[in-house]
Amino acid sequence: MAEDAPARFDPLPPGIAPIVPTPGYPSTFTHTPSQPLIRRPPGRGEITGPLALHRKLPCGEANLAEPIPGRPAVGQLIHIAGQVLDEDGRPIPDAVVELWQANAAGRYAHASDTRSAPLDPNFIGQGRVRTDAEGRYGFFTMRPGAYPVPGEAVWWRPPHLHFCVLGPASLSRLVTQMFFPGDPLNPLDHIFMAVPDAAARERLIARPLPPSEIGSGWLGYRHDILLRGRRATPVLA
């Protein structure tokens, strides 16, 4: 990557960042800073970031669906793949992509998930990969179940995948969630709906691939992950 690493970081257009604190999501009202954020022009410490982070964070866990050969996890087998891109649409190689999610019953293999839904002994639901020269990543996994958020008001999270992406600059760091098309819980989810712009919400939904392209082994989805940052100098046509 090196010489052509993104060097220009413009503020996000309106409607992309979620509304905070977020209506319906009580803990955002105790965690979100109350003072206005201080606008800081990006400097050398912000447009830089750790390169070759795959040396520090081991990558390669791309098959979450069958971590032990011969013992597949329970649920609907899916393949999620796409490209990590910058705002010019250029692929970002060597990005670290972390995925974590609930199992098919909506339960996380995490000490903080104390719900009674069953754990799947063959599914941990977490993996980390490094993008290739074309910025591509991909995971085999199970379609996650919905799960309720504890609290006074009833609120169910729709099936979703959590993504953490570490790109070539501190400012391209992204923590996001991916949703599934057509789920009736999507428009009821306070986290999904916190993004004001409808087109921006649409980009958080994976695109189903035609089964005729994928075959009968699994359901395929495409999800590109666009990070902040573009070339320092716009290319003139």
Add this chain to the structure above:
Amino acid sequence: MTPLSSHTVGPFFPEAFIREGDNDLTRTTTDAPPSRRGTPIRLNGRVLREGGLPCINAILEAWQADAAGRFHHPADPEEAQADPEFLGWGRARTDAEGRYEFHTLLPGAFLDRAPHVNLLVMASGLMQPVATTLFFPEFAAANATDPVLALVPPSRRPRLFATPDNAGGYRFDIRLRGSADEETPFFED
């Protein structure tokens, strides 16, 4: 093309994603020898939410220049001279008291910037990571002319200075939400 929206990291960020040694900025891999080109320091503190209560299971990421003020990155014209053994990046998780800890080297100054460490905090209840910067009180002259500190209202600047402890470390508490004089200043880049 427009970047994807950010969402909360939530309460279930995998335990296995943060291993022992990930909070050590001085090693490029877990097994690599630590860089010794600088003064080793320990940064520690608590992440607190409204009411001064601990923020548990928060994820922190640190990023800083090496001891000579250089970054291993093409955006730094002196990249070639950057300390090859120093990563400058680390990740930590807060415990049940909201405590975190990083091991690093005292960063160097560069351009018009005073020595500093950039910190990113992610947590359940935070829809977007929040960014702050830790400064060191002993660099009074450099701090007085640092352009980022200058953006912060004077009454809030003390919250960006770490406090030296008596064990070769610095303490830096991060208050996510509170009154204007309690809350840590956060930046939008």
